Amino acid sequence: VFGLILEEKAEQPGVDFQELVNDAFLAVDQQLAEALQHGRSSGCTAIMAYIRKEGNKRVLYTGNVGDARAVLCHKERAVRLSYDHKGSDHTEAQRILDVGGFVMNNRVNGVLAVTRALGDSSMKEFIIGAPYTTRTEIGPDNPYLILACDGLWDVCSDQEAVELVKDVVCPTKASQILLEYALQKFTTDNISVMVVRLNV
Numbered sequence: 001v002f003g004l005i006l007e008e009k010a011e012q013p014g015v016d017f018q019e020l021v022n023d024a025f026l027a028v029d030q031q032l033a034e035a036l037q038h039g040r041s042s043g044c045t046a047i048m049a050y051i052r053k054e055g056n057k058r059v060l061y062t063g064n065v066g067d068a069r070a071v072l073c074h075k076e077r078a079v080r081l082s083y084d085h086k087g088s089d090h091t092e093a094q095r096i097l098d099v100g101g102f103v104m105n106n107r108v109n110g111v112l113a114v115t116r117a118l119g120d121s122s123m124k125e126f127i128i129g130a131p132y133t134t135r136t137e138i139g140p141d142n143p144y145l146i147l148a149c150d151g152l153w154d155v156c157s158d159q160e161a162v163e164l165v166k167d168v169v170c171p172t173k174a175s176q177i178l179l180e181y182a183l184q185k186f187t188t189d190n191i192s193v194m195v196v197r198l199n200v
Contacts (some may be wrong), residue, residue, distance in 0.1 A: 001024075001027075001028050001029070001051040002025075002031045002048050002050075003025040003050075004027065004134075004175075005020075005023070005027055005028075006021070006024055006050055009023075009087060009142060010052065017050075017052065017059075017061055017135070018061060018133045018134075018135050020047070021050070021061055021063040021131065021133045021195040022063070022130065022131060022133055023122070024048075025046070025063055025065060025118070025129050025130065025131040026129055026130065028046075028118055028129070029118045029119070029128075029129025030035065030117040030129075032118055033108065033121045033124065034118070034160050035169055036121050038147060041113075041119070041120060041121055041122035041123075041190050042119050042120070042125070043117040043118060043119030043120030043121075043127065043167070044066070044117060044118055044119060045064070045066025045068040045114055045118075045149060046063075046064060046065050046066065046068060046069055046117075046118050046131075047064040047068035047069065047070055047116055047147050047148075047149075048063050048064070048144060049061070049062050049070060049147060049196065050062075050112075051138070051198070052053060052108055053136070053150075057137050057152060057171060057177055058137070058139070058198075059131065059135060059136065059137055060072070060081075060134075060136045060138045060142075060145070061133065061134065061135055061197075062082060062132055062133065062134045063131035063133045063134075064083065064109075064132055065085060065118060065128075065129055065130070065131050065132075066080040066084075066085050066114040066116055066117050067085065067086055067113070067114055067149070067150040067153065068082070068147070068148065068149045068150065068192075069082045069146075069147075069148060069149075069150075069153050069158075070082045070134075070145060070146070070147050070167075071103045071137070071145070071146045071147070071148075071158045071162065072143060072144075072145050072192055073086070073143055073144050073146075073162050073166065074129065074141055074142065075141050076143055076162065076163075077158075077162070077168055077171060078158035078159040078161065078162040080158055081134045081136060081145075082098070082132060083132035084094060084153075085105065085115045085116035085117075085132070085180045086113060086114055086115060086116075087105075087106040087108050087112075087113060087115055088106040089115070091117070092116070092161040093098070095115065096108055096115060097129055099125060099126060099127070099183070100125070100126075101126040108123065108126050108127065109123065110140075111123070112127060114127070115127065115156075115194050116128050116129065116130065116131070117126075117129065122157070123141075123179070126175060126190070137170075138198055142198050142199070143166075143197065143198060143199050144165070144174070144189045144195055144196060144197050144198055144199075145193075145195070145196045145198060146161050146165070146178070146195050147163070147193070147194045147195075148161075148191070148192060148194065148195075149190065149191065149192045149193075150183075150189055151182055151187045151189040151190050151192065152178055152179070152182045152187070153183050153189030154182075154183070154188070154189055155181075155185035155187045156178070156181060156185065161192055163183055164177055164178060164181055165177055165185075165195055169197075171194075171195040171196060171197045172183050172195075175193045175194055175195045175197035178195070179191050179193050
C-alpha cells in the first residue's frame with residue numbers, strides 16, 4: 001500500500017517526499033481504521049524504506065511508527081534512521097499525557113507498549129499513525145540497510161547487528177543470521193528481519 005501511494009504522487013512537480021511518506025502512513029492508518037469497524041481493534045508497528053534518484057544522487061527515505069527499526073551501515077558503523085515510539089520514551093510519554101492519557105509500566109493507559117502504530121483504533125486518541133521520517137543520501141559507504149521489528153532489537157544492539165552481517169554478501173543469508181541470533185538470545189517477541197543490499 002505504501003508503494004502504491006508513493007508511486008502515485010512521487011513524480012508530481014515540487015513534491016516533498018518526506019511529507020509524502022508521512023501522508024502515506026496516515027492514509028494506511030485511516031484505511032485500517034475504516035476496515036476495523038464494529039468494535040474490533042488491531043494494530044501494528046511499521047517500518048518502510050524507499051530509494052529514489054534525485055538528480056545524480058541516490059536518496060533513501062525511511063518512515064516508522066512503533067518500535068520497528070531501520071539501521072543503515074555507514075563505513076561499518078550503525079546509523080539509526082528510525083525512532084522507537086515507546087511508553088518508556090520521555091517525549092512520547094509526555095505527548096500521551098498532553099492528550100489526556102497516562103503511561104503505566106511504560107505502557108499507554110497500561111495496555112500498549114508502543115505510542116505510535118497503524119490501526120489500534122480503540123486507542124487512536126493516544127496511539128497515532130504519524131511516522132518519524134528521514135532523508136539520507138547514500139553511496140558506496142552504505143553497503144546495506146537492516147529493517148527489523150523489536151524481536152531483534154530487544155536482544156541486539158544496532159552495532160551488533162551491523163557487525164554480524166557486514167561480511168555476508170547474500171541479503172537473505174544476512175537476514176537469516178540476524179533471525180537466528182535473536183532466537184539464540186531468547187527473544188520473547190515475534191521476529192521480522194530484512195537486510196537490503198544497497199550497492200548492487
